[in-house]
Amino acid sequence: xxxxxxxxxALLGILAGCSAGTSSSSSSATAAPPTxxxxxxxxxxxxxxxxxxxxxxxxxARTGAATGLTSVGTLAKAWETRLDGAVYGQPLVVGNLxxxxxxxxxxxxLRAGTGAVVWSAHLGTPASRxxxxxxxIDPLGITSTMVxxxxxxxxxxxxxxTGGAHELFGVDAATGAVRVHRPAEPPAGDRIAHQQxxxxxxxxxxxxxxxxxxxxxxxNYIGSVVSVPTTSDGPLTSYAVPxxxxxxxxxxxxxxxxxxxxxxxxxxxxxxxTFDGSDSVIALRPDLxxxxxxxxxxxxxxxxxxxxxxxxxxxxxGPWVYADGKRGVGYVLRRDQLGxxxxxxxxxxxxxxxxGAAVSGDTVYLPCSDGPRAITIDGSGRIxxxxxxxxxxxxxxxxxxxxxxVVDYDAGTLYTLDQATGAVRxxxxxxxxxxxxxxTLARNRAFIGTxxxxxxxxxx
Numbered sequence: 101x102x103x104x105x106x107x108x109x110a111l112l113g114i115l116a117g118c119s120a121g122t123s124s125s126s127s128s129a130t131a132a133p134p135t136x137x138x139x140x141x142x143x144x145x146x147x148x149x150x151x152x153x154x155x156x157x158x159x160x161a162r163t164g165a166a167t168g169l170t171s172v173g174t175l176a177k178a179w180e181t182r183l184d185g186a187v188y189g190q191p192l193v194v195g196n197l198x199x200x201x202x203x204x205x206x207x208x209x210l211r212a213g214t215g216a217v218v219w220s221a222h223l224g225t226p227a228s229r230x231x232x233x234x235x236x237i238d239p240l241g242i243t244s245t246m247v248x249x250x251x252x253x254x255x256x257x258x259x260x261x262t263g264g265a266h267e268l269f270g271v272d273a274a275t276g277a278v279r280v281h282r283p284a285e286p287p288a289g290d291r292i293a294h295q296q297x298x299x300x301x302x303x304x305x306x307x308x309x310x311x312x313x314x315x316x317x318x319x320n321y322i323g324s325v326v327s328v329p330t331t332s333d334g335p336l337t338s339y340a341v342p343x344x345x346x347x348x349x350x351x352x353x354x355x356x357x358x359x360x361x362x363x364x365x366x367x368x369x370x371x372x373x374t375f376d377g378s379d380s381v382i383a384l385r386p387d388l389x390x391x392x393x394x395x396x397x398x399x400x401x402x403x404x405x406x407x408x409x410x411x412x413x414x415x416x417x418g419p420w421v422y423a424d425g426k427r428g429v430g431y432v433l434r435r436d437q438l439g440x441x442x443x444x445x446x447x448x449x450x451x452x453x454x455x456g457a458a459v460s461g462d463t464v465y466l467p468c469s470d471g472p473r474a475i476t477i478d479g480s481g482r483i484x485x486x487x488x489x490x491x492x493x494x495x496x497x498x499x500x501x502x503x504x505x506v507v508d509y510d511a512g513t514l515y516t517l518d519q520a521t522g523a524v525r526x527x528x529x530x531x532x533x534x535x536x537x538x539x540t541l542a543r544n545r546a547f548i549g550t551x552x553x554x555x556x557x558x559x560x
Contacts, residue, residue, distance in 0.1 A: 143218055145253050145273045146195030153193040153540045154248035156299035157456055160357035161416055164458030166500030166541035175526045178558035179215035183208055187549030188534040189245035193542040200554045205241035205259045207271050215556060219276035223269050225262045233293055234316030245299035252330055254279055256300055256307050264292030268328050286311040286324045287338040293319025299354035304386055305330050308355045310364060312348025323347040323366055327388055339388040343369040347378035352536045353413025353456035358435060361391055363421060367410025372400040379408040381423045381438060394438035402427060412453040415464050420477050422464055424453040432481040445481035455496035455536035465497045465504050472497050472506050487522035491515055496538035505546060509533040514557055530555040
């Protein structure tokens, strides 16, 4: 792991979408007190180390590259803990605790070794499908991956509540007590038409929350990012894509941090005549002003045919940003100058990509709809395919122990692939998992959110 990635882990004492604004609406739901620890004693939360997984794909660069794994032996299911709803977000690991959030609007702390519940905090009543204009998650509670802040020792989650409210909660990682509870509504459009799927990002004492729409693209939603301070009642800041509707920011990886920029992929908008900021990669400053952007020359057709870049979180590797999406074309951009419309360094047909990728050196491991694939980006920004796996697993891959770990969420199977060749090494049945599911790797375990809770796969 490079120095930037290590710094990102160390800086996770801070949560990391052109108009600024704030939101003051609130929900009538109230946070329930957390249940007591079954052991009767609150655990301590250890300092974050490089072996932990405190945010989506482990670090703010979203590399998905694990360190500190024990030598990977024969895989087997170690435990399975059923919770009060589906776990769409990637579980987090700090020390011996696993943190998972459900569509039931409950956060759990589990023991990494056994899956036993240490505490749970129910944050309110999730939104039911019947009260939403469209969608495919019922109920709709906590969908995005949470983030752990070592400065405040809180786990932060964005809960969707009955009535379509969106509220940020900060929960004490040792006890489950709610310490922060603030409305964090998107700055434009109708709140009930928005869904918050993108992982939360922690940066410089603020949580960054990206919004998209519900499945079906119904209602008046506008892609945006909202920033909330972690430790005070200070003002919210926000960015909204300058479109009349849509342009959701919903890629599961959320904001990708490189230098002093947060990079997001933006979905299709309605315009096919005047560019409206959609179907793009944007770079935002920490104050959520727009610093830079890229869009393909095909943006109008992409908007018309729902072939946008918003389906995969961008990847940063060295001086490059790699973007891919529903059209199946990969674009290499200069990280310090995205290039505007048609300003890519190179492009090539690669695959239709959905979710979050992993990065190791100059190799990117992609979440392709027809199965994982590895590409390399050379010093001049050219794309070449390294391997294509034989399996159809469409989950978001991570790497560790010389292997690529990926979930076939429809078949309910965790696979490991040879990192150099893509050949299948092992597979373990884990049960049905949500779309875009991504494993968490820590020490001698892989933790996966499923439609019923969390499964741990271990090895000797």
